[in-house]
Amino acid sequence: MKKYLLPLMMLLVFETIAFVLWLTKDNLFYLFNFSYIGMAVSLGIFLYIRKNRFARRVVQLLVGLYMLVYLGLICQENMQIEGFWYYLFTGVFEAATIHYAVAKIFGPLLFGRGWCGYACWTAMVLDFLPYRVPAGPRKKIGWIRYIAFFASLVFVSAMFLMHVKNLEHIMFRAFIIGNGLYYAAGIALAFLFKDNRAFCKYVCPVTVFLKPMSYFSLLRVKCDQDKCVSCGRCRRVCPMDVDVTDNSRKRKNGTECILCMECVKNCPKNAL
Numbered sequence: 001m002k003k004y005l006l007p008l009m010m011l012l013v014f015e016t017i018a019f020v021l022w023l024t025k026d027n028l029f030y031l032f033n034f035s036y037i038g039m040a041v042s043l044g045i046f047l048y049i050r051k052n053r054f055a056r057r058v059v060q061l062l063v064g065l066y067m068l069v070y071l072g073l074i075c076q077e078n079m080q081i082e083g084f085w086y087y088l089f090t091g092v093f094e095a096a097t098i099h100y101a102v103a104k105i106f107g108p109l110l111f112g113r114g115w116c117g118y119a120c121w122t123a124m125v126l127d128f129l130p131y132r133v134p135a136g137p138r139k140k141i142g143w144i145r146y147i148a149f150f151a152s153l154v155f156v157s158a159m160f161l162m163h164v165k166n167l168e169h170i171m172f173r174a175f176i177i178g179n180g181l182y183y184a185a186g187i188a189l190a191f192l193f194k195d196n197r198a199f200c201k202y203v204c205p206v207t208v209f210l211k212p213m214s215y216f217s218l219l220r221v222k223c224d225q226d227k228c229v230s231c232g233r234c235r236r237v238c239p240m241d242v243d244v245t246d247n248s249r250k251r252k253n254g255t256e257c258i259l260c261m262e263c264v265k266n267c268p269k270n271a272l
């Protein structure tokens with residue numbers, strides 16, 4: 001039973017967040033929201049421990065679809081980066097700002113880019129494409145993410161400065177159009193570079209937050225150098241080109257790790 005302590009602890013962490021936010025913000029939504037996400041994540045860890053090969057996909061679909069369909073389309077909450085700027089500028093500390101604070105800004109100090117591996121609704125679709133392991137070397141076009149980041153900031157700032165009316169409505173439309181563009185670009189890049197995660201590597205503006213914060217992540221895959229035989233298999237199966245055999249914070253592409261555990265599952269010496 002000891003091995004099931006981790007999913008139970010994870011559930012406890014999420015339930016604590018759920019209860020604290022429910023009681024402090026007097027909003028039942030937080031109890032439902034964080035309880036649901038906690039249960040999905042705990043179920044995924046439970047399945048992973050049981051060596052179920054679909055464990056990560058189950059969490060991705062449970063959390064990703066909930067956020068995209070329920071929060072995004074039904075509740076009309078813009079959870080994309082434009083929504084974050086929007087709620088930040090209006091001074092509202094609600095769903096989108098809390099989501100960014102927990103999953104993408106401060107949370108990565110604890111669990112790195114777990115969001116990218118288990119919950120992102122863009123990657124939820126990209127991971128179904130045929131290029132799970134990149135076919136070629138990394139391209140030097142990561143600067144595109146900064147353009148996307150500033151474009152989103154300028155877009156929302158401009159609407160505030162011009163006192164555009166019906167901003168809520170515009171943000172919902174921006175959410176739908178933005179998602180359409182993300183999926184189109186993500187799928188096109190995956191086929192162009194033969195790499196499912198090309199969008200994550202070069203374009204996604206959220207990585208401007210995720211990468212520096214995950215550099216300090218408490219949770220990370222480490223290599224037992226005594227067991228490692230330098231076979232290189234972990235590098236070959238990694239979707240993000242991380243040199244996981246280097247335990248230093250400066251490991252190559254270290255801030256790209258999405259904690260998918262493919263390297264761990266494939267190491268013949270259980271060194272990871």
Ligand code: SF4
Pocket residue numbers: 115116117120121122123199200201204205206207
């Ligand atoms: S890099 Fe962006 S698109 Fe990719 S999984 Fe992370 S948040 Fe999603």
Ligand code: SF4
Pocket residue numbers: 223227228229230231232233234235245266267268269270271272
């Ligand atoms: S797969 Fe395991 S043994 Fe091979 S290089 Fe990676 S950590 Fe070392």
Ligand code: SF4
Pocket residue numbers: 221237238239240241242244256257258259260261262263264
């Ligand atoms: S394969 Fe390993 S190093 Fe690569 S992203 Fe997944 S967990 Fe991180």
